Amino acid sequence: MLALALLQPLAYVHSPLISPLIARGPSPQITRVSVVTASAKILPVVDVGLGVALLRRAASATGAEAAVLASAGGLAIFNLAATDNARFASAKRAVKVYEGKVSLSGQALEQRGMAFQWYTLVRLHVFAQVVALACMARASTATLVLQGATAFMGANVAFFLGGAGAAKHDENGMPAPIKPGVLKFVLAVDSVLLAGAAVASLAAAGTTARAVGSYLFAGGCLIGVAEGLPKSVIGPFKRFTNWDEFMA
Numbered sequence: 001m002l003a004l005a006l007l008q009p010l011a012y013v014h015s016p017l018i019s020p021l022i023a024r025g026p027s028p029q030i031t032r033v034s035v036v037t038a039s040a041k042i043l044p045v046v047d048v049g050l051g052v053a054l055l056r057r058a059a060s061a062t063g064a065e066a067a068v069l070a071s072a073g074g075l076a077i078f079n080l081a082a083t084d085n086a087r088f089a090s091a092k093r094a095v096k097v098y099e100g101k102v103s104l105s106g107q108a109l110e111q112r113g114m115a116f117q118w119y120t121l122v123r124l125h126v127f128a129q130v131v132a133l134a135c136m137a138r139a140s141t142a143t144l145v146l147q148g149a150t151a152f153m154g155a156n157v158a159f160f161l162g163g164a165g166a167a168k169h170d171e172n173g174m175p176a177p178i179k180p181g182v183l184k185f186v187l188a189v190d191s192v193l194l195a196g197a198a199v200a201s202l203a204a205a206g207t208t209a210r211a212v213g214s215y216l217f218a219g220g221c222l223i224g225v226a227e228g229l230p231k232s233v234i235g236p237f238k239r240f241t242n243w244d245e246f247m248a
Contacts, residue, residue, distance in 0.1 A: 043088055044081040046130060051076030053137040057145075064200070064214035065142040068149055071221035076133055079228030084126050086171060091122040093173025111175060118167040121159055128155035146201035146210075149217050153194035160187050193220040 054073030058066045094115035098104075104112060132155060136148035165183035170176040178186070193216065200213025 041085075043084045043126065047076045047081040047084055047133075050130070050133045050137055051078075051081070054133065057137060057139075061142075064211050064218075065145055067218040068145055068200075068214050068221075069136065071218035071225070072133065072136060072149065072152070074225045075221040075228070079224045080129065082228060082231040084129070087122045088126060090169050090171055090173060091119040093171075094169040095119045095173075097173055114167045114175060115169065115173070117163055118169050121162050121164045121167060124162075125155055125159040125164070128152075128158075142205060143201060146197060146214065146217075149197040150194065150201050153190060153197050153217070156190045157187065157194050160190070189220065193217055196220075 051073040054069050054076065058069035058073060061069055098112045098115060101108075101112070129152060132148050132152035135151065136145050139145040139148055160183065165178040165180075165186075168176050168178050196213040196216035198213070200210045200217065203209035203213065
């Protein structure tokens with residue numbers, strides 16, 4: 001069901017809250033729109049569910065395989081659950097801005113193209129990640145686990161190579177491209193992790209190559225866990241406990 005929700009065409013509903021993007025100058029103003037989507041609400045549940053399944057698999061595994069499963073499970077729970085949800089909502093808001101717009105200026109047409117590119121890339125990326133994590137959770141051998149890890153990292157690399165850096169939009173659906181220097185760094189790191197997972201999946205069990213590649217992938221996932229903690233744990237905790245008011 002989630003796969004169908006992610007890949008189905010966008011259904012357009014005209015909103016009178018959005019001001020027309022008629023050519024009125026070099027920099028047309030776009031109204032920010034808040035859109036709540038069912039698929040975005042489902043994503044955190046799916047990611048957490050996959051994370052729990054991976055952690056359960058890790059509990060019965062040993063060595064490098066356990067490290068790969070546990071780190072991927074932690075990443076799904078503490079990073080992807082928030083990140084995927086935010087990206088998908090951002091993509092829906094980005095295209096929502098242009099619903100019902102017929103007459104657009106040259107700049108607005110370019111911005112609309114970037115919005116739809118972001119929407120398409122995010123859908124494909126999230127779908128590929130979910131499938132890869134599900135394959136890891138269902139894998140019957142360590143080699144299949146590593147092949148799933150390779151597919152997972154491949155989806156990340158393809159996402160950025162496909163233009164996600166330039167097409168990125170913020171939480172309000174407004175253009176927010178990633179700086180070239182940051183994009184190069186992210187691509188380099190993800191490419192190294194992809195190579196590590198691929199080498200590990202191709203290496204024979206018990207070899208140094210498999211161990212090194214597996215732990216490299218696991219280390220990258222743990223960095224992602226650390227990055228996601230502020231959004232997935234610390235932020236909700238502060239909101240729930242009114243921490244800022246308590247400390248004031």
